[in-house]
Amino acid sequence: MEPVNVIGVGMTSFGILDDSLVQLAEEASFKAMSDSLTLEQHFDHIVVGSQNPDEFVNKGHISTLLADRLGLVPAGATRVETGPSSGSSAFEAAFTMIASGHSDLVLVIGAEKMSEVDRGTASKILAKMMSYENETRYGATPTALAAMVARRYMHDYGLTRDELSLIPVKAHRNGAKNPLAHFQKEITVDTVNTARVVADPLTLFDCCPTSDGAASVVLASDALVHDLRLTDQAVRVLGVGHGTDYHAVQHRLSLTSFGATKAAAQRAYSMAKLEPTDIDVCELHDAFSILELVNMEDIGLAKLGQAIDLVKQGATEVDGQIPVNTTGGLKARGHPTGGTGVAQIHDIYCQLMQKAPKGLQVSSPVIGLTQNIGGFGNNMVVGIFSAP
Amino acid sequence: MEPVNVIGVGMTSFGILDDSLVQLAEEASFKAMSDSLTLEQHFDHIVVGSQNPDEFVNKGHISTLLADRLGLVPAGATRVETGPSSGSSAFEAAFTMIASGHSDLVLVIGAEKMSEVDRGTASKILAKMMSYENETRYGATPTALAAMVARRYMHDYGLTRDELSLIPVKAHRNGAKNPLAHFQKEITVDTVNTARVVADPLTLFDCCPTSDGAASVVLASDALVHDLRLTDQAVRVLGVGHGTDYHAVQHRLSLTSFGATKAAAQRAYSMAKLEPTDIDVCELHDAFSILELVNMEDIGLAKLGQAIDLVKQGATEVDGQIPVNTTGGLKARGHPTGGTGVAQIHDIYCQLMQKAPKGLQVSSPVIGLTQNIGGFGNNMVVGIFSAP
Numbered sequence: 001m002e003p004v005n006v007i008g009v010g011m012t013s014f015g016i017l018d019d020s021l022v023q024l025a026e027e028a029s030f031k032a033m034s035d036s037l038t039l040e041q042h043f044d045h046i047v048v049g050s051q052n053p054d055e056f057v058n059k060g061h062i063s064t065l066l067a068d069r070l071g072l073v074p075a076g077a078t079r080v081e082t083g084p085s086s087g088s089s090a091f092e093a094a095f096t097m098i099a100s101g102h103s104d105l106v107l108v109i110g111a112e113k114m115s116e117v118d119r120g121t122a123s124k125i126l127a128k129m130m131s132y133e134n135e136t137r138y139g140a141t142p143t144a145l146a147a148m149v150a151r152r153y154m155h156d157y158g159l160t161r162d163e164l165s166l167i168p169v170k171a172h173r174n175g176a177k178n179p180l181a182h183f184q185k186e187i188t189v190d191t192v193n194t195a196r197v198v199a200d201p202l203t204l205f206d207c208c209p210t211s212d213g214a215a216s217v218v219l220a221s222d223a224l225v226h227d228l229r230l231t232d233q234a235v236r237v238l239g240v241g242h243g244t245d246y247h248a249v250q251h252r253l254s255l256t257s258f259g260a261t262k263a264a265a266q267r268a269y270s271m272a273k274l275e276p277t278d279i280d281v282c283e284l285h286d287a288f289s290i291l292e293l294v295n296m297e298d299i300g301l302a303k304l305g306q307a308i309d310l311v312k313q314g315a316t317e318v319d320g321q322i323p324v325n326t327t328g329g330l331k332a333r334g335h336p337t338g339g340t341g342v343a344q345i346h347d348i349y350c351q352l353m354q355k356a357p358k359g360l361q362v363s364s365p366v367i368g369l370t371q372n373i374g375g376f377g378n379n380m381v382v383g384i385f386s387a388p
Numbered sequence: 389m390e391p392v393n394v395i396g397v398g399m400t401s402f403g404i405l406d407d408s409l410v411q412l413a414e415e416a417s418f419k420a421m422s423d424s425l426t427l428e429q430h431f432d433h434i435v436v437g438s439q440n441p442d443e444f445v446n447k448g449h450i451s452t453l454l455a456d457r458l459g460l461v462p463a464g465a466t467r468v469e470t471g472p473s474s475g476s477s478a479f480e481a482a483f484t485m486i487a488s489g490h491s492d493l494v495l496v497i498g499a500e501k502m503s504e505v506d507r508g509t510a511s512k513i514l515a516k517m518m519s520y521e522n523e524t525r526y527g528a529t530p531t532a533l534a535a536m537v538a539r540r541y542m543h544d545y546g547l548t549r550d551e552l553s554l555i556p557v558k559a560h561r562n563g564a565k566n567p568l569a570h571f572q573k574e575i576t577v578d579t580v581n582t583a584r585v586v587a588d589p590l591t592l593f594d595c596c597p598t599s600d601g602a603a604s605v606v607l608a609s610d611a612l613v614h615d616l617r618l619t620d621q622a623v624r625v626l627g628v629g630h631g632t633d634y635h636a637v638q639h640r641l642s643l644t645s646f647g648a649t650k651a652a653a654q655r656a657y658s659m660a661k662l663e664p665t666d667i668d669v670c671e672l673h674d675a676f677s678i679l680e681l682v683n684m685e686d687i688g689l690a691k692l693g694q695a696i697d698l699v700k701q702g703a704t705e706v707d708g709q710i711p712v713n714t715t716g717g718l719k720a721r722g723h724p725t726g727g728t729g730v731a732q733i734h735d736i737y738c739q740l741m742q743k744a745p746k747g748l749q750v751s752s753p754v755i756g757l758t759q760n761i762g763g764f765g766n767n768m769v770v771g772i773f774s775a776p
Contacts, residue, residue, distance in 0.1 A: 242466070263462035379449075
């Protein structure tokens with residue numbers, strides 16, 4: 001397998017934005033091409049992760065549209081969709097293009113513009129990723145499923161409401177320092193506890209927003225890194241893992257542990273020849289507060305039911321032992337679904353390059369991990385990266 | 389680059405079908421898994437090519453749904469979309485997974501169910517792949533663009549209406565012998581010439597139908613082919629190329645030659661270390677009759693304006709020098725958009741394995757080629773395969 005490197009990144013602000021999907025993808029991509037000094041280079045391929053541009057913005061086949069708009073014709077152009085993990089699945093597809101030796105330079109874009117449709121329409125579009133037969137037809141929503149996970153987790157492990165609230169509080173504390181975050185203000189445990197209940201026990205502040213935004217990363221072969229003299233900014237991809245679980249939550253082995261994450265993480269660790277204790281900083285898919293705890297356990301940072309202990313000890317803070325979601329996570333950075341997986345890689349790249357926003361830089365991290373959920377745990381993609 | 393093999397294939401009938409998208413994908417996939425003797429094997433990944441299941445059948449994130457329904461959990465699951473070339477782009481993504489050494493066994497599915505929405509809705513869904521700013525807003529449709537290509541081709545090269553009609557006549561002659569084809573009856577030049585005009589000069593019989601259907605192929609590494617003792621049914625992937633052109637047709641260099649095809653073919657030939665004269669049989673994307681001629685020229689089978697000479701000589705017939713679309717092409721086999729690229733590989737595999745339907749088998753072909761169009765020439769994927 002040929003080694004694969006991330007050599008530059010770019011990202012728009014996340015939030016409710018005026019720019020179109022194409023404009024957002026352009027902004028993030030030109031930033032990434034500029035950051036990686038590849039504006040003048042020949043790209044072999046662009047891979048676009050986007051959950052549903054056809055319905056969110058009425059545009060189809062956007063990968064070729066973007067190849068044109070970015071001046072990359074005749075590069076191959078592919079869109080990848082795996083629900084909200086579309087961005088990291090696009091990264092995975094691009095990774096294998098270079099790892100195979102079939103390509104030397106590939107642009108990965110993750111982008112979604114969710115605010116052009118009203119909230120009811122957005123919810124209907126997103127609900128298509130769940131099981132209609134087993135879930136949607138009975139009125140289940142992603143938030144309702146997350147509430148079931150939270151209730152079961154509380155029952156099994158004694159997690160309290162106040163403890164769970166520490167997750168969004170940390171997310172907002174970090175987001176407040178991230179100039180690209182959707183939400184840039186701090187909140188308190190009381191803010192979370194007293195907010196409107198969305199699906200008991202989850203309140204508004206346990207749930208990530210729907211956002212607009214895009215992120216791009218440039219992947220390159222070792223040969224190209226050498227030719228372009230970019231060794232100092234080449235973050236190596238050490239591991240990539242992708243796993244699925246049964247489509248309907250009711251068919252899975254556990255409510256409080258996601259088989260797809262475990263499968264993906266196991267594969268990524270095995271490829272990287274690393275263990276959870278080797279991870280210095282990570283971005284986890286906290287679409288709902290409870291998922292940050294579940295994800296921490298499934299990727300091996302804590303035993304079942306014990307992730308909250310790390311949170312309470314401050315271990316997941318920027319200056320802690322294993323910082324989690326230093327830039328605000330989905331909760332505060334925002335969640336333009338197809339954009340999130342690439343934004344996670346963007347942020348881990350910045351951490352490993354010591355370029356995180358002021359107050360968010362982890363002390364000299366060497367190994368970073370990303371974990372991105374598609375559907376409600378239908379699939380997961382895990383990436384492991386090392387500093388130059 | 390690790391060698392990649394197609395070790396088995398499966399396909400449903402194409403047509404207006406009762407089965408759901410998921411049922412069609414299941415049928416094709418179980419056939420392919422049975423054909424490749426992998427029903428009991430561990431798949432690393434499934435890659436699904438489908439243009440728009442969200443809008444055609446109201447289902448999202450179908451790759452994970454299919455991983456579940458096919459009993460392949462926890463395999464990674466990815467959907468790929470590049471308009472009507474989604475199937476061959478899914479194949480390309482799966483190819484790089486194995487070529488990189490990251491996977492040993494990958495299932496590729498191409499599927500579309502287009503008949504659950506009415507024709508007007510289907511046209512609107514398909515039109516999203518064109519340039520809104522430059523084409524759709526002025527009323528252009530894929531057929532209208534194809535008509536422009538035909539008019540220009542007639543003007544530049546003197547192609548006549550009777551000559552052009554030979555293309556669909558051949559498609560239907562072959563389709564009549566293909567038990568899986570959407571249309572299984574022969575037509576005449578007169579049938580084409582006197583049919584309702586869709587976009588002058590193109591009549592109904594110059595245009596492929598919208599179809600339901602699915603096709604699947606199983607890709608495996610050399611190591612797995614060896615372990616499973618499948619050398620006799622391992623068709624080697626010699627070349628894969630993907631290219632784009634400017635999104636709007638008006639921005640392109642030529643109306644009668646597609647830059648994306650030339651880029652994709654050049655890359656595939658270069659990888660395969662082969663030339664157009666090495667091709668024994670090919671499947672080309674004849675969504676409109678005129679495109680078969682344009683495609684033949686762009687992949688190097690004839691000089692500009694001269695493809696019709698080969699057709700008139702009978703060279704593109706099943707028993708000719710370079711048989712084209714032996715199973716009916718998009719015109720007669722049908723065109724379930726995301727399914728087509730994989731169906732082309734299915735049919736080339738059958739040719740190279742000497743398993744084509746009765747009356748359609750080419751005499752001992754060694755090298756086969758597929759060419760699949762996304763959008764109206766926005767992108768192309770070309771594959772080159774060799775017999776076991």
